[in-house]
Amino acid sequence: MPICGPKLSLCGLIISVWGIIQLALMGLFYYIHSVALIEDLPLEEHYHTPAEFYAAADKAYLQNAHNCWIAALIYVVTLGFSAQQFYANSRGSSSN
Amino acid sequence: MGSLFRSEEMTLCQLFLQSEAAYACVSELGELGLVQFRDLNPDVNAFQRKFVNEVRRCDEMERKLRYLEKEIKKDGIPMLDTGDSPEAPQPREMIDLEATFEKLENELREVNQNAEALKRNYLELTELKHILRKTQVFFDETAPDYQDMLVNRFSQLNPSFHSRPSKYDIRTLRVKFTKSQMADSHREEEQLNLLEDGPRGQQQQNLKLGFVAGVILRERLPAFERMLWRACRGNVFLRQAMIEAPLEDPSNGDNVYKSVFIIFFQGDQLKTRVKKICEGFRATLYPCPEAPADRREMAMGVMTRIEDLNTVLGQTQDHRHRVLVAAAKNLKNWFVKVRKIKAIYHTLNLFNLDVTQKCLIAECWVPVLDIETIQVALRRGTERSGSSVPPILNRMETFEDPPTYNRTNKFTHAFQALINAYGVASYREMNPAPYTIITFPFLFAVMFGDLGHGTIMALFGLWMVLKEKPLAAKKSDNEIWNIFFGGRYIIFLMGVFSMYTGFIYNDIFSKSLNIFGSGWHLSYNTSTVMENKALQLDPAYDAPRTYPIGMDPVWQVAPLNKIIFQNAYKMKISIIFGVIHMIFGVVVGLFNHRFFKNKRAIYCEFIPQMIFLIFLFFYMTLLMWIKWIRFSAQNPAPYSVHCAPSILITFINMVLFKTSPLINEECNEWMFWGQGVLQKFLVLSALACIPVMLLAKPLLIMQERKKALHQPILPYSTDGQDGENGGLNPQTQTAAAAAPAGGHGHEEQEEMSEIFIHQGIHTIEYVLGSVSHTASYLRLWALSLAHAQLAEVLWNMVLKMGLTMSGPMGGIGLWAIFGFWASLTVSILVLMEGLSAFLHTLRLHWVEFQSKFYAGQGYAFTPFAFEAILDGGGSTED
Incomplete structure (x- = not known):
């Protein structure tokens, strides 16, 4: 049963593939504590001691890595859904 | 020289074709697509040409085919398109084709007419059915008091009832009965005071009441009702009911909504009036028996007739479908055939008839390299037509400029199209397209440098390149898609080059990749870092080594001076690329001068231009290199x-011949030894080039003309001096020598003053252009900066929101925001920014690069080719 049209499902497919690749990689970069991504961490403006900052940063890095991977996993679901929709659409249009 | 760098050498040929063989020969040439015919009777009216009758017959056939196509499309039958193109049929086959189309068209028209008549019939019956069903309801529900009341009302009627709204006004009745109808405002207010005095039967008189029943378009109903009310002064009574199901209009197949109405009235006068109004509103009236039994009987009859009609209609549809399916199989094929025949006769119309009427004479432009192929094709055509006399292809000499023909393949085609959009190259001029293949994507990528966006673009281009055949077979009508698809190789190259520049800029969706490890390290201790808000790193101590390739990733996390650093770098490379690009353009000009044996232009234009550009602007880029290398x-x-x-x-x-002030005591005034003297020399020589560019050529021409006036006429001795016209054939030169005063060519017809003005404009354009064009290349920097900043803003404003979300919803939030960010990235950064960078690149090529050498004053070679005619949807070049 096609819910999305052919264009929307194709769009979903492309964004899902892109999302899986980029979010998985970003998750990996967060996991290895990439400095380039430090600006995108949920951190406070100021910390009193370096140790405090490092602890917070480590925690945030790990959390963001997990968030990225979770989002990537949701994109796997989206990919499956879009693929099913795309298939349903193409089958529907070819049988007509 | 290869044909890639210049347009093909063309020659004008005369072609003698035997009348019988002409058709077959032209057909072969059309398949080949290498010959451009000239119109030999331009002053002959299109209706007075020899083969106008055949062209007209083809037009007629095409019209029939279009009719068939329309019908096929209406029924949604797929048309078989094998994509192959059958050879143009023999002229005698045309009659067969005509007969086939005639038969098909007639058959189809007949079927359609029958179907329409049947449908009309069907519509009428359906309407009648609805009338019978609906009126039944009217009669039923109003039956008890309907008679009473009407009788009451009409018996009380008096002539003055309109001026004095009496208690027994007919409107009372109407209000009573129209409760269920749509309420008009004035009717509504009356309803209030009139409703309660619904009088019940007092006197019963038998008055004959007439009625008509019919069907009307639903949107006409309100007007119809008002009209009836006004024209009959409220003395008629109308009831209506909607027909829920849409009915099909037989004439155009649209679905229309209609309503059933029934009008009661008294007397013949009113009857005629009501009928007239119905007629005026195009309402169809149907006879409706009064007695319920009759109605029932009639309804039964109608139902059976509808069923019969349905079967007949189904059979008609089947027949029509069969005819159309059979036609759909061959339709494309027929179209190709008819269009080919038409094109051939159209071409034959351009030919001249020999005095003996035995042969046709044509003139055509032909690429010299292809004469052999054309002759083979002509021979094949002759054999096919069974003629014994071979056609004669005769090269002619001409003074006219031949058309410009650049052979392209699917890869170079798009680049050539970019060049041709500016102007078709003059005959045998240097073609900028081959260089554009590299410079265009490169300059684009300098502005679009981002590894991520480049990857998206390259993948899109790659997909189109790989899926080329299936995508091309689809033949989409979408204009934007066709533009993208036509430029698929450009898009792919632009994407790949952008990936490279993105790697050099170390920019991927505004983030940097630290592949080789940054060359910088931090030498501050913990307390310093903790206490200061911003710290500077000194490259003398903190950067012991350089990043191997591209930009050091540390700049991405240095928000305060990242832009300053990048601006210095990008501005310099923009100028360097620009100057090299312009010098290259001038050098390409040298090849033009050499090819056209224009020695004077080399000495008077090329050399001073080069000196001017190199001594001023290339020297500036050298200074940049020196600064990069010497200072650290x-x-x-x-x-x-x-x-x-x-x-x-x-x-x-x-x-300005000034010396720069010393920055510091310990610094040198100059960057290298002898710089001051060298600079003075460079500026002076560059300035000296301006008068050379301005005056040398006109003065030389003037001198030459004076000499020519004094010299006696020597037909063959001027060949050596007349270098200007070396590209032309010897006959023109002898002609020129024979008549030096009147002369030939544009150069000598021009007046001296015009030459001076012309040269003046050229020089000013070049000198000012060198300055402004160099500055114009700064757009490379500006757009690159804008692109990088926009990408960064998008990341920080959108994706950062998702990334800094904490808690369990983080993943889901990131999922949604990533989708938003991705679509914005594609639409704004890749599509819009890409378009803007594309247009700026186009400008850099058209204006800054091509103005150095490209005249672009030719006209394109448009060969007679079936392929082009069929692609163009059959519109021949008339």
């Missing part, structure tokens, strides 16, 4: 960072 943070005093001069200031001072 780690160097001691005279070549340390503090002593590095500003290139722009140095350049301005150089032109």
Whole structure:
């Protein structure tokens, strides 16, 4: 049963593939504590001691890595859904 | 020289074709697509040409085919398109084709007419059915008091009832009965005071009441009702009911909504009036028996007739479908055939008839390299037509400029199209397209440098390139898609080059990749870092080594001076690329001068132009290199960072003959030894080139003309001096020598003053252009900066929101925001920014590069080719 049209499902497919690749990689970069991504961490403006900052940063890095991977996993679901929709659409249009 | 760099050598040929063989020969040439015919009777009216009758017959056939196509499309039958193109049929086959189309068209028209008549019939019956069903309801529900009341009302009627709304006004009745109808405002207010006095039967008189029943378009109903009310002064009574199901209009197949109405009235006068109004509103009236039994009987009859009609209609549809399916199989094929025949006769119309009427004479432009192929094709055509006399292809000499023909393949085609959009190259001029293949994507990528966006673009291009055949077979009508698809190789190359520049800029969706490890390290201790808000790193101590390739990733996390650093770098490379690009353009001009044996232009234009460009602007880029190489943070005093001069200031001072003020005691005034003297020499020689460019050529021409006036006429001795016209054939030169005063060519017809003005404009354009064009290449920097900033803003404003979300919803939030960010990235950064960078690149090529050498005053070679005619949807070049 096609819910999305052919264009929307194709769009979903492309964004899902892109999302899986980029979010998985970003998750990996967060996991290895990439400095380039430090600006995108949920951190406070100021910390009193370096140790405090490092602890917070480590925690945030790990959390963001997990968030990225979770989002990537949701994109796997989206990919499956879009693929099913795309298939349903193409089958529907070819049988007509 | 290869044909890639210049257009093909063309020649004008005369072609003698035997009348019988002409058709077959032209057909072969059309398949080949290498010959451009000239119209030999331009002053003959299109209706007075020889084969106008055949062209007209083809038009007629095409019209029939279009009719068939329309019908096929209406029924949604797929048309078989094998994509192959059958050969143009023999002229005698045309009659067969005509007969086939005639038969098909007639058959189809007949079927359609029958179907329409049947449908009309069907519509009428359906309407009648609805009338019978609906009126039944009217009669039923109003039956008890309907008679009473009407009788009451009508018996009380008096002539003055309109002026004095009496209690027994007919409107009372109407209000009573129209409760269920749509309420008009004035009717509504009356309803209030009139409703309660619904009088019940007092006197019963038998008055004959008439009625008509019919069907009307639903949107006409309100007007119809009002009209009836006004024209009959409220003395009629109308009831209506909607027909829920849409009915099909037989004439155009649209679905229309209609309503059933029934009108009661008294007397014949009113009857005629009501009928007239119905007629005026195109309402169809149907006879409706009064007695319920009759109605029932009639309804039964109608139902059976509808069923019969349905079967007949189904059979008609089947027949129509069969006819159309059979036609759909061959339709494309027929179209190709008819269009080919038409094109051939159209071409034959351009030919001249020999006096003996035995042969046709044509003139055509032909690429010299293809004469052999054309002759083979002609021979094949002759054999096919069974003629014994071979056609004669005869090369002619002409003074006219031949058309420009650049052979392209699917890869170079798009690049050639970009060049041709500016102007078709003059005959045998240097073609900028081959260089554009590299410079275009490169300059684009300088502005679009981002590894991520480049990857998206390259993948899109790659997909189109790989899926080329299936995508091309689809033949989409979408204009934007066709533009993208036509430029698939450009898009792919632009994407790949952008990936490279993105890697050099170390920019992927505004983030940097630290592949080789940054060359910088931090030498501050913990307390310093903790106490200061912003710290500077000194390249002399903190950057012991350089990043191997591209930009050091550390700049991405240095928000305060990242832009300053990148601006200095990108501005310099923009100017360097620009100057090299322009010098290359001037050098390409040299090949033009050499090819056209224009020695004077080499000495009077090319050399001074080169000197001007190199001595001023290329020297400036050299200064940049020197600054990059000699000055460093780690160097001691005279070549340390503090002593590095500003290139722009140095350049301005150089032109103004000023010395730059000393920045520091320990610095040198100049970057290298002898710079001051060298700069003076360079500026003076560059300035000296301006009068050379301005005056040398006109003066030389003037001198030559004077000499020519004094010299006696010597037909063959001028060949050596007349270098200007070396590209032309010897006959023109003898002609020129024979008549030196009247002369030939444009050069000598021009007046001296015009030559001076022309040269003046050229020089000013070049000198000012060199300055402004160099500055114009700064757009490379500006757009690159804008692109990088926009990408960064998008990341920080959108994706950062998702990334800094904490808690369990983080993943889901990131999922949604990533989708948003991705679509914005594609639509704004890749599509819009890409378009803007594309247009700027196009400008850099058209204006800054091509103005150095490209005249672009030719006209394109448009060969007679079936392929082009069929692609163009059959519109021949008339």
